[in-house]
Amino acid sequence: MLRMPGELATSIDPKSLPAQVVALIGRLQQQAQVHAQELARRDREIAWAHVKIDKLNFEVARLRRWKFDAKTEAMTASQRLLFAETMIEDEASLRAKLAEMQAGLPQVPKTPKALRAKPRRQALPEHLERVEHRHEPEDTHCPNTDCGRPMQRIGEDVSEKLDIVPARFFVHRHIYGKWACKCCQQLRQEPAEPDVVDGGIPAAGLVAHTLISRFVDHLRYYRQEPINARSGVHTPRSTLATWGGAGGAALEPLYELHRRFILSCRVLHADETPLPLLDPGAGKTKKAYVWAWARSHHDPHPGVVYEFCLGRGSQYPVAFLGGKGPPAHEPAWNGTLITDQYAAYNAVLDAKIYPQRKSAACAAHARRRFEELSRGGDSASAVATEALRRWARIYHAEAAFAEMGHDERRQARQSVSKPLWDELEVWLKLQRTQVLDGTKIAEAIDYSLNAWGQLTLHLDDGAVALDNNLIERQIKPWKLGAKNWLFAGSALAGQRAAVVMSLVQSAKLNGLDPWAYLRDVLARIHSHPSHRLEELLPHRWRPA
Structure with a gap:
């Protein structure tokens, strides 16, 4: 019966071998151990290098977009998702919790989409001055040579053309009458009206302009x-x-x-x-x-x-x-x-x-970090794309509360938005266990999780807005x-x-x-x- 080399080696008693052979075996084992350690070290260096390369590719792609693409906050991310070894027990626990929450999740109120209207020219504002131009035929007799009778006006077609007169300057003349009493030698005159520019020529309208x-x-x-x-x-x-x-x-x-x-x-x-x-x-x-x-x-x-x-x-x-x-x-x-x-x-x-x-x-800042990673086509982050879908559900729910009062909005957020936020938190924690430290997607997830208390403060106060977009517009x-x-x-x-x-x-x-x-x-x-x-x-x- 043939033996495998490993089995043969284990059946030989090292004491029965010559001293030189035993020393050679020891040296070979030490060399194999050193080589294994060196390979493990190189594997770690290569994995870390891949992370750094992906980060650099992301920055290079963003710089190219800044230089050549349309100006926008959301840029395509040239970065692929790197998966680390999963923590099996934590993953199973989080997935079970996530499935349980999804099962009891309430439906977000859906706003019916209005039918897309055909594009048409808007009517000109009614408050604009209208200058009418009449267009009538010079001869209002029937052009038929056998008739020639006068024609009757049966209607009209009206078309409007928008025009403009550039800024028109005009002058306010303030005339202050002088009134005198010849008997008492008294003079009366209205005081001058205060000016924006004391003693200057501009009226309030010109200064405002x-x-x-x-x-x-x-x-x-x-x-x-x-x-x-x-x-x-x-x-x-x-x-x-x-x-x-x-x-x-x-x-x-x-x-x-x-x-x-x-x-x-x-x-x-x-x-x-x-x-x-x-x-x-x-x-x-x-x-x-x-x-x-x-x-x-x-x-x-x-x-x-x-x-x-x-x-x-x-x-x-x-x-x-x-x-x-x-x-x-x-x-x-x-x-x-x-x-x-x-x-x-x-x-x-x-x-x-x-x-x-x-x-x-600001929820918009947290969302924006995922948006940067979701616009790369084939290289877009799958996690970022899914995160945007979940953010969209939150914003869609918030849009339904726009016309509510503070108390009513708080109650609606507690019943509709809070389960969505809870589900998002569990999902982000799950994804965080699957991405390497130092990647852009890890930074995006950490930004949201580290500020979770501030991001969800609006759930308990109907007067607090979901994001800071108002001030950014100002x-x-x-x-x-x-x-x-x-x-x-x-x-x-x-x-x-x-x-x-x-x-x-x-x-x-x-x-x-x-x-x-x-x-x-x-x-x-x-x-x-x-x-x-x-x-x-x-x-x-x-x-x-």
């Missing part, structure tokens, strides 16, 4: 100058800058009241964005920041306020939310703050210092403006821009025409009683 052109249409003063010149009005850029400065200064008292109104809401959205600031001494620009604070997305009186700051440190939100002392005493703000988890907000949300404040995280005008302004000329100019844009953007949030609002406010603010100045805030304003 200048500010709207700069801060809403993002036209720099040197571009406004030739536009006005086409109407035969000479307005040097230095003059326009003077008008803009005077208009911003006139609005500062209203801005302070508006800031207090924003802080009166117990749920706030917060975000910040860089803005180049001219540094004359260095001959270049430096980075400043605009901090944005908005009332809750679900608040019936929307509003946003901006603050221009020289940095991005925690001292700025601490000062903004910290209240003020005498003479204008203002208590520190308390409530729920919705942020993107930037570290600077930790100082204002420290539970030991501010026990009445709560932190809520940041976009600054990004558009920076592309045209290039930089803020000074810290004072930056704060003046924050004053104007706070009121203008809040007016837009309340459905107002920003020019009509600003024109009326600038015309009234100097003569309006100071104790009733709140009547000019965007959410309370009524035209004079």
